[in-house]
Amino acid sequence: MNFLFFGRKPVACDALQMILECGHTVKGIVTTPPDQPDIHKRRLCDDAVLHNIPLLDEEQIYDHMSRGKSIASINLEEIDVVLSMFHQSRIKSPILDLPKIGAINIHPAPLPEFQGWGVYNFAIVESCPFWGVTAHYMDEGFDTGPIIVDERFDVDMQYETAFSLERRTQPVILRVVRKLLHMLETGKPDATPQRNGRYISKKDFLRLRTIEPTDTPEMVDRKIRAFWYPPHPGAQLAHTTDSYTIVNTRLLHQLSNLMLADSTELNDFGSLK
Numbered sequence: 001m002n003f004l005f006f007g008r009k010p011v012a013c014d015a016l017q018m019i020l021e022c023g024h025t026v027k028g029i030v031t032t033p034p035d036q037p038d039i040h041k042r043r044l045c046d047d048a049v050l051h052n053i054p055l056l057d058e059e060q061i062y063d064h065m066s067r068g069k070s071i072a073s074i075n076l077e078e079i080d081v082v083l084s085m086f087h088q089s090r091i092k093s094p095i096l097d098l099p100k101i102g103a104i105n106i107h108p109a110p111l112p113e114f115q116g117w118g119v120y121n122f123a124i125v126e127s128c129p130f131w132g133v134t135a136h137y138m139d140e141g142f143d144t145g146p147i148i149v150d151e152r153f154d155v156d157m158q159y160e161t162a163f164s165l166e167r168r169t170q171p172v173i174l175r176v177v178r179k180l181l182h183m184l185e186t187g188k189p190d191a192t193p194q195r196n197g198r199y200i201s202k203k204d205f206l207r208l209r210t211i212e213p214t215d216t217p218e219m220v221d222r223k224i225r226a227f228w229y230p231p232h233p234g235a236q237l238a239h240t241t242d243s244y245t246i247v248n249t250r251l252l253h254q255l256s257n258l259m260l261a262d263s264t265e266l267n268d269f270g271s272l273k
Contacts, residue, residue, distance in 0.1 A: 001080040001184060004099070006030045006058070006087040010042040011170045015085060015106075015177045020051065022181050027074040028056040030087070039231060058089070065094045081184065084138065085173075096138055101188050103138040105145070106176060108169050110152055111136060112197030115143035118205035120162045120169075124226035125208060125219070127157045133169060133176045137191055142199055146191030148183065149176050161228040161251075210238045211246060224248045 003019060003026045005012075012031070019026060031044040033055070048055050054074055064071050082103035084091055096103045109119035110132035123131060132152035137145040151172055155165070183189040209227050211220055223235040224246055234245035247255075 001025070001101070002027050002078045004028050004030075004056075004074075004076075004079045004082045004095075005044075005085075006083070006091060007044050007085040008032055008038075008088065009044075009086050010040055011173050012044045012085045013042055013047045014174055015083075016044065016047055016051075018174065018177055019083075019181065024181070026051070026053050027079060028054045028071075030056050030058050030061070033057075058091075061095060062092075065098070082138075085177075090142060091138055092140065096140070101184065104148065104180065105136055105138050105143065106173060106180075107134045107136060107143050108166070108173060110134060111143060111147055111150070112194040114200065115197050116200040116204075117202050118200050118208065120165045121205065121208060121226040122200055124157050124160050124162065124165065125222045127222065129154065129157070131155045131165065131169065133172045135176050135180045136194075144194055144197055144199075146193050148189045148191045149179050151176050151179075161225045163229045166229070209233075209235055211235050212238050220246075221248055224251065 001024045003024055005016060005019070005026050005028070007015065007029070008031055016026065016029075029044060029048040031048070032038050034043075034045045034049075045055055047053075056071065056074070061071065061076070065076065076098060079099045080101050082091070082095060082099045084103070084105040086108070087105075091103065091105075107115075107119075109115075109123070110130065111134040113128075114122060122128075130152050132150065134147055134151075135149040136143070136147045139145040153172060155168065157165075160168070180189070209223070211223055215223070220235075225248075227234040227245075228247070228251060233243055234247070236243055237246065
């Protein structure tokens with residue numbers, strides 16, 4: 001099969017390797033360009049160069065398709081699957097209509113409960129007793145398309161940070177990708193429509209990040225952990241002109257261990273057990 005891959009983060013590099021090892025072809029990759037900053041040392045753009053896969057610009061694809069033209073480096077008519085993983089913008093038509101089999105997103109959260117932004121953050125603040133990864137067909141909405149693969153696991157959110165929950169989710173993402181690849185080998189996978197979904201907007205994300213005077217001590221602790229993902233801004237006090245990231249004693253203890261090169265207090269995922 002021929003893939004057009006939209007992705008970011010090291011787990012997308014692992015997914016790319018998995019796709020290639022299964023004997024498929026990646027015709028093009030849309031990702032963070034090499035000249036743009038990225039907090040991750042392992043980048044999909046570097047892996048694309050390593051495997052001689054063309055790096056494409058999303059707007060370039062839309063422009064060429066709207067004009068009825070082909071891109072010199074690839075033949076868009078050969079694409080069987082458009083696969084998205086941590087892509088930062090909503091993929092729209094005509095790209096959604098491009099693949100012969102379908103356009104599929106790997107969403108790092110259970111659906112339909114956690115559509116959109118800030119899924120790790122909301123899960124921790126709400127103390128969700130489970131987590132999961134979903135492969136779904138893309139439509140014109142945000143994370144609203146029919147579900148192909150839904151894999152869930154138990155987790156104790158009272159110890160998780162946004163950073164640790166993301167790390168805990170990475171191997172599950174790869175299991176879902178592997179399942180999806182096996183399903184694609186026999187044709188277009190069946191899917192189940194979503195019902196009663198909840199979309200979390202960027203506005204919701206920013207609102208939740210603020211520590212309000214009315215928040216209980218328990219809620220303050222949840223927000224601190226829910227937004228702990230350096231170097232990104234963490235939980236912040238309301239009504240301040242400057243941005244400050246609030247930490248708790250356990251996070252300070254964790255940081256001191258890292259600074260002193262003593263990891264005995266950290267588990268494999270960097271959570272606060």
